[in-house]
Amino acid sequence: MGRLNRRALLTRLQHLGVASRADLAKSLGMSQPTAGKIAEELLELGVLEEIDGAEPASASPRRRVKLGRPGRLLRLNRTVPRFVALQLGVSETCISTLCLGVSFSDNWQHRFKTPDSAELWTHRLQAIASRLPPASYWGVLVSVPGIVDDLAGRVLFSPNLHWTEKVDVCRLVQEVWAAPVVLVQEERALALGYQHLHPQARDFLLVDFGEGVGASLVVSGQLYDNLLPICGELGHVPVLGNERPCGCGARGCLETLVSTRGLLQSFAAAHGGLAPTWEIMIEKLAIRGVEPWLATTLDATSVVIAGALNVLGVRTVVVTGSLSDLPTAVMDHLSSAIRKGSIYARFGQIDIETAPRHRTAGLVAAGIDRLVVPMSNRDPAARGVPPSPARDRHPDHSRAKLSVPTNS
């Protein structure tokens, strides 16, 4: 069937959680036969599964007595783990096997401190792989910080984890698991994860604060993408007057102020002491409130975020990561500063909220997107997944097949 409709159906089912063929058809506005055929195909492939368990009454409390033939409920397969998820964090690497129908909160099965070299890292992976159930996976999903060329599968630039730039991460992983590898920029995974849990959020900017600072954008329910493998790099916008050196090679990046390390450094500088731990800083801030150094930092952050909102035309900001650990006064200050700088706030409302990170959900969404129902078969290694006829995506204006249907 058409890739587009197949994608749409799968995405919708991902959001609905559980639905019958008829539900899907209605909610997508496509005909029942079409939805039925797609569902059939995906069942065949093991992407979906049919559940006949009595529908929990609580799931549809307001629904009156159901007339007619009850639908056969479908959901994304939750019985067979299809993916290996890998979070390559600056300080920690986490691993888990995941089904397509992912559980909601992150729950890593294995984790270890990220070493400084590719060899050691692969070694640790190997050890863990041997302890995983021997299965043939559809793919390995890797969340990485920094700038990723996700088509080519290369880390181009990673200010906080430089060794990943020099090696072919995909190949390293494939030495451990012989399966297609999908690299996903950390913040993109987070945005997809947030979207998975909040299907009604169709336009938002997700900003993540942690060891680095990055953002990711969803417009009209679609992750903003670009041919250039760079996107949402809020952390490396310069702040006038700031001269701290950044891992990216420049001076004055926002990240040097609002990353966890940057905040600790500022705190220490303001109080003439050594850098405290994160917990101690939180404690002290809870007492002292938003001190001038912090206010300055937050204002700089807000300007960058407001700038992004003004340029992008988005009115919802989702903040994840370390900033939500801090006393509420901090987020309050930031929020009001963002509103002050955002032009939409002059005649509309800006929503700013904090949310936990949902990396695994995002990784699975990315994996489904790239491996299960790819728009274009840009992954030559794809095996055991739906056969999708060849078609180039952006063949540089030469032999683009813009026609939507057909081909086989």
Added chain:
Amino acid sequence: MGRLNRRALLTRLQHLGVASRADLAKSLGMSQPTAGKIAEELLELGVLEEIDGAEPASASPRRRVKLGRPGRLLRLNRTVPRFVALQLGVSETCISTLCLGVSFSDNWQHRFKTPDSAELWTHRLQAIASRLPPASYWGVLVSVPGIVDDLAGRVLFSPNLHWTEKVDVCRLVQEVWAAPVVLVQEERALALGYQHLHPQARDFLLVDFGEGVGASLVVSGQLYDNLLPICGELGHVPVLGNERPCGCGARGCLETLVSTRGLLQSFAAAHGGLAPTWEIMIEKLAIRGVEPWLATTLDATSVVIAGALNVLGVRTVVVTGSLSDLPTAVMDHLSSAIRKGSIYARFGQIDIETAPRHRTAGLVAAGIDRLVVPMSNRDPAARGVPPSPARDRHPDHSRAKLSVPTNS
């Protein structure tokens, strides 16, 4: 035929200028019959015209002697004016009638000083309309500054032309010309115009400096769009430390520094005199170079632009408007500052260029887009099942086959 292919063909022809059916088919990667049928249809509607004049030899100098049957060349209709173009500027209103195949540079047939009220404005329009050839136009294309809800056809917010917010500009225009009205945000028109003249530019951020400051983004050859009627509002990003009041109601907007008025004001402040004219300031700057106040302003501007580049993942900046009037040292300073703040410059190249404004070309592009080959997917429930779109249950797609107001 499919809207998508029809759009693609028209856009391509717009870029190529003149092409045969076979050229179009080849360049779009679609089959000749398809291209032929679409071309036929568009000829019928009067969108295209066939030219049989001898092809200028200079057009394809390197091309060796052409064998075979020569193609029948097509281009966008240039004989019948189909649109009225209207530039509602802060200080001046310009008017012209335009064909689909637009001439390249702006060439307004009528112009008058924009009055302070809707009544006076309509009155002037009426006077001009009576002097235009009586024809039935396909639409009136209006370039407006400020924030425009182009679907609803309302000006939501116009810091430098407040009276347009309170009136229904579309209705005003329709009282003069009984035709569909398309409102286009000024910078969007400029971006479309630039794209028309540089078809190879597929990703860029166009920043326009004038009485206001705004930007517009093209990604993958597509004007960035958003459900929120706001986009590219670079001018209203706050600059820390700046306290000048802005027409938008806030303080410290970038626009208060780099608009023509802002620059003049800063110049006057730096030299303790009255505000000079634009020409005098240029003259003096040519002698004195980039003075500290100007450097500060440019740095602030560069940070905002670099921020946009980092977030959007774009590596090309097109600057139009007043800033290119200033001595070259000014653009040089700005360019190098943008590069310094842009993360892509760490491992790639940032292109920054200045360009003249091409408003009419952009307006026509927008008009074609909205009136001649509409997507008709412009409904709030745009859920994206485009291929062979499942007709919505709510049959509000009455204008599905609208195409072009049939006359002739």
Added chain:
DNA sequence: CACAATACTTAATAAAGTTACGAAAGGGGA
């Protein structure tokens, strides 16, 4: 004037979607 090369058209075919209709699977009332 045949022949090669290119442009365009027509006809048959394929893919993906649609509507239409009928069988399956319950619930509720006689």
Added chain:
DNA sequence: TCCCCTTTCGTAACTTTATTAAGTATTGTG
């Protein structure tokens, strides 16, 4: 229990759109 109602789901026939293949038209070249 039987019958009717409602809804789900599958199959068949039709529609739209684009493709491939084959045929016709129009030029330059030997």
